[in-house]
Amino acid sequence: MDKLKAKLNQVEAIIHADDFYTKYSADERLEYLTKRSDIEFKINKENIYVRLTGNDKYYYAHQCAEFTKYILINGFQQYKPKDINSVYFNTHKITIRLMSTGETDIKNFKTKQEMLGFVVGFNTCSREIEDYKIVKEYKHKGCLIKIFKQKPNVVYTDELYDDGDCGYRGDYGYQIFTPDGECIAHDETDQWDDGAAMDNAEWDVQVLYIDEQKLQGEK
Secondary structure (H helix, E strand, O other), rough: OOHHHHHHHHHHHHOOOOOOOOOOOOOHHHHHHHHHHHHHHHHHHEOOOOOOOHHHHHHHHHHHHHHHHHHHHHHHEEHHHHHHEEEEOOOOOEEEEEEEOOOOEEOOOOHHHHHHHHHHOOOOOOOOHHHHHHEOOOOOOOOEEEEEOOOOOOOOOOOHHHHHHOOOEEEEEEEEEEEOOEEEEEEOOOOHHHHHHHHHHHHHHHHHHHHHHHHHHOO
């Protein structure tokens, strides 16, 4: 892996050099760009134990690498970053390898595409919330609720309060994650204090998670 990273650094240095577009022909430039993509794929493919093919393989390998990076930096559920050694992916589950040599599954899946779709969705939620400041995190009925403060796109007035749900970005928002780590809600509109965000998030936990589980159990 270190050799691959060193090779990638060499190729990156050539691509980002000031004379890249004058020193090399179009075919040579394409060759370097392709070589970079192939090396990045090999690095990102580490710990992905499913076959990735076609043009999408670069995209999905990158998404898995981004997912792994997030877990290693932020931890998962009760496991802190210092507890986690690595993350690996296969067709039916995503698993954390712990420093204690134990393992714990993040989520189980029926197919490879379901697993990859979960990874992409998780990354999208994570990127969105990175633009905001988390002010509160707490568990509610098994789910993790994250309350964040953000920059509103309008100035709050009493008229906005009277109008109810207008779809404006308020001062606060929230995200909800199931015990499996799946993001089931992201709402940043019409919430002007953290109490409103908490009330709405807890309502969504009941409707989107608790009630949904009951419906699944009745089937």
